[in-house]
Amino acid sequence: MQLPDYKEARKRNKEVVEKEYYSIDDSIINIGLNKKYYVKTYGCQMNEHDTENIKAMLEQLNFTEALDQEDADVVILNTCSIRENAHNKAFGMLGRLKHLKEEKNKDLIIGVCGCMAQExxxxEEIMKKYKYVNFVFGTHxxxxxxxxxxxALKTKKQVIEVFSKEGNITEDIPVKRANRYKAFVNIMYGCDKFCTYCIVPYTRGKQRSRDKDDIIKEVNKLVKDGYQExxxxxxxxxxxGKDFNNDYNMENLLEDVAKTGIPRVRFMTSHPWDFTDGMIEVIKKYPNIMPSIHLPVQSGSSKVLKLMGRRYTKEDYIxxxxxxxxxxxxxxxxxxxxGFPSEEEEDFEETLELVNYCKFDNAYTFIFSPRxxxxxxxxxxxxxxxxxxxxLHRLNEIVNKYFLESNQKMLGKVVDVLVDGPSEKEGLLCGYTDTNKLINFEGDSSLIGKIVKVEVTDAKTWSLDGKAK
Ligand code: SF4
Structure with missing residues (x-):
């Protein structure tokens, strides 16, 4: 049994991160025969991508995917720690799984992974109060x-394996991609920024960048397989790249990925501290790097930013x-x-001032949730x-006004849209513009997975409507 330990997780060492390769032993290859799995994912794109790995590993063991937890032999919750709400949702789901196990499927195997598993x-709580959880494994x-x-299947005991010290980088973990046209590619793991409100440096460990050759190989394969983004x-x-012993950095990587010829390149998330002028020049130079940047500001008050440990002031951000x-x-x-601790009305007003200056095209707004x-x-x-x-209410009124204004500027324009599939609006397709705006439009299903021209005919706060050209 290996348990998480925050003291260990906080340590940053100079040990060289080694690369190792994923493999599984033939002796366990059939443990999933005639069994089904279901994975429930909470949180960010990193978790969504981890789930793509989890699904592929389970399918290598000959499990097949179930439609829901009721139909599964193994259920895994891939959890998120970023806010209290995500915690509560995962524990709520564990409660429902308990009933399922007690009332309908006593052999159900339940696993918990993701960031909560690193806490x-x-x-401790799972070991004391959730004894029906069969296994827990950490992000490392x-x-x-x-x-x-x-x-867990063999011993019927609760198995817990959570390394607090991050391990090496493991290449060749199989992946079952959720989308046939858009793919996530991890370029690094962990974070060394230690923003004072954030649990990620503890749950995901120290920064470890993947070798550029492994990243480019993965993108080249995606190009060959017809991926668009x-x-x-x-x-x-x-x-x-800041953890490398050479000068290769994000600017160079962006350029090399753009040169693979993949039609669309996006990246996230960007801490303003490390956003270089060189990156801006590369984005300008390559039309396949999408002109859509997510740049979390968190607050418009330099006093609050300092307490958040963000390492920039309001003026730096602007x-x-x-x-x-x-x-x-x-x-x-x-x-x-x-509502970050110590935020007073004047600090909040500085945030509103910054929003009124930047007129963001989109914003994710939250009340502070202590971790x-x-x-x-x-x-x-x-x-x-x-x-x-x-x-929050006052902020949302203002940011929503700017989303609508940003969308209204698109009216009458013809934009490139990567078509995702059927829209939630019946009979329509949907997709995203290069600037990452959701658009619904009439069109034939043969357009799915292609980049097509669409004329914007209507603008709402959260989406656009259009007509294929
Ligand atoms: S940059 Fe700050 S907010 Fe982002 S993951 Fe690292 S510590 Fe968390």
């Missing part, structure tokens, strides 16, 4: 899943924002936290929940 308190143990599952993933992609806006046709989205074990958890909270809710 000391969560694992993903590639051990076949062996952990095999042990890659999203380069990492907690702080702009810091890519300077970078202005430079990014020199990219033709670019859209910028952001994340904003309201156990982070420095921000211990800061004095200066506002009540009612004040925080009121601020």
């Amino acid at each position: 000391e308190k969560v694992v 143990n993903l590639h051990h899943l076949p062996y952990i599952l095999n042990e 890659v999203t380069l993933l990492g907690q702080n992609v702009n810091a890519y 300077k970078l924002f202005d430079k990014i806006k020199t990219i033709p046709n670019v859209t910028v989205s952001t994340d904003i936290i309201v 156990k074990g982070t420095p921000a958890e211990k800061l004095e909270d200066k506002s009540t929940l009612k004040e925080k809710e009121d601020r």
Whole structure:
């Protein structure tokens, strides 16, 4: 049994990260024969991509995918720690699985993985109160899943394997991609920024960048397989390569990925600290790097930003924002936290000022949610929940106004759209513009997976309507 330990997780060492290759032993290859699995995913794109790996590993063991948990022999919850809400949802799901196991399927095997599995308190709670959970594995143990599952099936005991110290980078983990045209490609793991509110540096470990050759090989294969878009993933992609002993960095990687000829390149998430002028020049130079940047600001108050440990001021952010806006046709989205401890009305008003300056094309806004074990958890909270809710409401009114204005600017334009599939609106297709705006339009299903021209005919706050040209 290997349990998570925050002290270990916080340590950053100079040990060289080795590369190893995934493989499984023939002796366990059939443990899934005639059995079905179901994976429920919470949280960000990193988790969605981990789920693509989990599914492929299970299918190598000859499991088949079930439509839902009721139909499955093995259910895995791939969890998220970023906010209390995500925690509650996962524990709520565990409650439902308990009933399922007690009332309908006593042989059901339940596993928990993802960021919550790296939290000391969560694992302690699972061991004490959720004894019906069969196995827990951490984010650094993903590639051990076949062996952990095999042990849980064989021993019928609760198996817990969570390394707190990040391991090496494992290449060749199989992947069952959720989409035939758009793919996620991890370019790095972990984060060394330690923003004071964030649990990620503890749950995902120190920054480890993948070798550029492995990344380019993966993108070249996607090109060959007809993929239209890659999203380069990492907690702080702009810091890519900072852990190498050479000068190769995100600017170089973006250029090399663009040169593969994949029609669309995106990347996320960007910490403003590491966004270089060189990256901006590369984005301008290659039309297949999409002019859509997610640049989380979190607050418009330099005082609050300092307490958040973000390493930039409001003025630094605006300077970078202005430079990014020199990219033709670019859209910028952001994340904003309201009610961070010590945020007072004047600080919040500075956030509104910044929003009114930047007029973001999209924004994800949240009320601060303290995460156990982070420095921000211990800061004095200066506002009540009612004040925080009121601020969120005021902020949302303003950001929504700018989303609509941003969409209205598109009216009458003809845009390139990568067609995802049928829209939620009956009889229509949907897809995303190069600037990452959702558009619904009439068109034939033969267009799915292609990049097509669509004229924008209507603009709403959250989406556009259009007509294929
Ligand atoms: S850069 Fe992002 S992932 Fe890293 S600590 Fe800050 S908020 Fe968390």
